[in-house]
Amino acid sequence: MKKFLAQAYIWLLLIILYAPIVIIAIFSFTEAKVLGNWTGFSLRLYGNLLSGGVSSALVRAIFNTLSIGILAAIFSTILGSIAAIGIFNMKGRARKAITLLNDVPMLNPDIITGVSLFILFVAVGVTQGYITVVLAHVAFCTPYVVLSVMPKLRQMNPNTYEAALDLGATPGQALRKVIIPQIRPGMVSGFILAFTLSIDDFAVTLFTKGNQGLDTLSTYIYADARKGGLTPELRPLMTIIFLVVLLLLIVINLRSAKGKPKKIQRI
Amino acid sequence: MAGTEEIIRIEHLTKRYDGKTVLDDFNLNIRKGEFVTFLGPSGCGKTTTLRLIAGFITPDEGRILLEGKDIATVPPYERPLNTVFQRYALFPHLDVYDNSAFGLKLQKMPTDEIDRKVRKVLKMVAMTDYEDRDVESLSGGQQQRVAIARAIVNEPKVLLLDEPLAALDRKMREDMQLELKEMHQKLGITFIYVTHDQEEALTLSDTVVVMREGRIQQIGTPRDIYNEPVNSFVADFIGESNILNGTMIRDKRVSFIGHEFDCVDKGFGENVPVDVVVRPEDIYISRKTEGEQFYGKVTSCIFKGVVYEMLVQTDEGYELEIQDYNAFEAGSSVGMHVHANDIQVMKKERVCNTFEGEVVSADRVSFLGEEWEIAPTSLEPGTKVKVEVPFGGVDLQDNREDGTIEGEVYFILYKGDRYHLTIKTSEDYFLYVDTQDIWDKGDLVGVKIDPKDIKIVKDED
């Protein structure tokens, strides 16, 4: 009985949590302009979205979201992995200082990060646009890469680097052939995480995108929604985004679960 | 196997960390094909020396000559040496085969030659069937075989082994010792081996280098080191031993435990204090109550698998450890004798504590980084003096705060009727103390010295 009540509570919460998303997904299969009107099953909205039958601004926004996400993920993975190796080899006060500073972007609310970077770009006199958005995204994604790579470095036997040198590898070769392969799972997780955070971001992008008409999906949806009446094609788009995020999360979770059972199987 | 041709010559090698000397003026020649072991307790500098030879760290002073060329500043990847690490340090992302082929692949050797060599060494370490295995799925002993294969496949001039068997259980360790010894004979490569296990060192090596606190204590064959330790540290560290205070009466005549004995040592002078070492198996024990050199009562008797290990309290009050194939149960009266050539006489490293000091006032002197009360002196304040404190004059306190300075029990030697302790002070000075009290290694103590036990002598310089 107790168990039944508990399960009922959990599933009630889950139904409420997922109801809005489910409604959007359901109404992505009908043509009605206004959400809530069911005018019969149709795949036209998906068709419009995929065949480019939507405004070119939306297409550009989708493209920007993906390209900014990939660039930000690449840069923050490189910067963060190198930094993690450095921080791992640091000691004392310097290490504490950089770790603290690394925590700041994760603790800061998005709006503060956005405003502060906006003021920075204004103060320096940079025209804001694509590049400033990428820089801003690298700034708040890299700390997560550092956090993903750090545990892998801690798990690594420090002698493996020396062993590589001992066997004739130059420091560069040792890095490529021994250190990077060992921290690669952390780098991949960090990359996926950075990409997810970047395509998910709204506030920081809004403050750093400038006024040259650059939009990502988030800022496009925001502008669209403020005009009232959401473009119907956003419904299938949101459904697709939800499925993609779901997929990425499953991949991440499977990756982290994979390491342990593998060993047991081999023995 | 070991020829006469020299392969490594180490001269005045010194390494400091943050101003602390961890290796002090290390000198050693190693012959081609020799099996050399650095033996000592943790922190004695043995691993530092190995890492200097491997090139992971660079010395502050000194040279490492490999076949006549100084390699002290050559990076590790350009040295024709290979290392077997304590925790194996296998590359977890590569399988057994690729781990073993790592060095050869870097040399850009043709694939078929790599293949031939890798298979040959894997066969040698009996890991042929494991080529495709993930290294993390292997047992400790198997991982160690791969680590050895990975090193020797490069045909190094010298193989460095850093406590390679320390992580294995006893049975596995003994098997691997035999295999290592065989491998050394078969390959003809020079081995430099680091261990804290004296048994392992004596079993494997051609030459043992006993180290302590960054300094070499003794270099010799296992037999030399065991039978003729040069000081009480080596005697205590290698095997079981009774270490006793004695006096060299004249050449070939020494007194200890209240009796005089014939011995074979000479050249110490007359009536000189010495340390005497007698191995437990070299004391002959019987039930005779007369006709022996000395007598006592057995206080404990434990069977150790092959021999019985007994503690005997002599009539003069000294405690001795004795090993014999026959049991003498506790409480029985026994007689004992020792043969002249089983008595090892060693020069005492010191007969009392000596420190550099300075007079502060008529009744105070500073040494060991602190001021001490002394019996009134007529020397002017500021005079540099030599301070002498007898081993028995140092008083150790349970409560650290009760002492004038604090220290840690660093090393313990039982001398039959008292303990001889080495105390490391909080400022890294060493202090030697004789006491009847029982302390454990690592105990934190307060150090007090009675003013009457502090003797000061004006420094002649």
Added chain:
Amino acid sequence: MRIKRSSWAIPYGIFLILFVALPLLLIALYAFQDRSGAFTLQNFVKFFNTPEDLHTFVYSIEIALITTVLCLLFGYPAAWILANARLNRSAVTVILFILPMWINMLVRTLATVALFDFMKLPLGEGALIFGMVYNFLPFMIYPIYNTLHKMDGSYAEAAQDLGASPATVFTKVTLPLSMPGVWSGILMVFMPTISTFAVAELITLNKVKLFGTTIQENINNGMWNYGAALALIMLVIIAVTSTFTDEEDKRADEKGGLI
């Protein structure tokens, strides 16, 4: 070896100074400057003399508090059930609660609007609070679940063994031990709710304004110094909140722990 590997952190250190530390300092600097760059306290005086902004500020704190309390009220039992092996054996439900954390907040907000539209409910304060709780409930559940889940079950067993009733076990053992999770949950809900700005506009169709929107509007309209001052005020509130809640349980650990 020869090049110290600790020096590899230098590029990122410089990056952090340029893009994290410097921008925050600039907020503080701009907040105390007028348009010409001269020192002034006028921006703060203006804030206290603009009833609308002051009202929005207080209202935002109210909304954030209400949201946090509601999230705690609904979230704690959920976390407790999820962490209790006897009541919940499935790991899938846990993942289902965590998933929404990773979906764009705008999308989630618009979904709320869709739900209210669909059910023909009015889009007012009620919708705003629902939307907030809906958005941030997972951020409350996850840290609490995490501490409860990692908690050594033997504490509760020991308490029971010593004669405590289930209710006593909960109030004397489970609840106190789960407090770190509760604090970090409060931090993870309170901070984004107080700083959010798009959510309120979209849900209430611009009828209700929160402090985040005030900041954004000022920055948007070129009132950078005033905007910076408002941002600084929010930063102070956040700094106070996060020092108040347990420093050990940072949002970083919680989010990072997901992977």
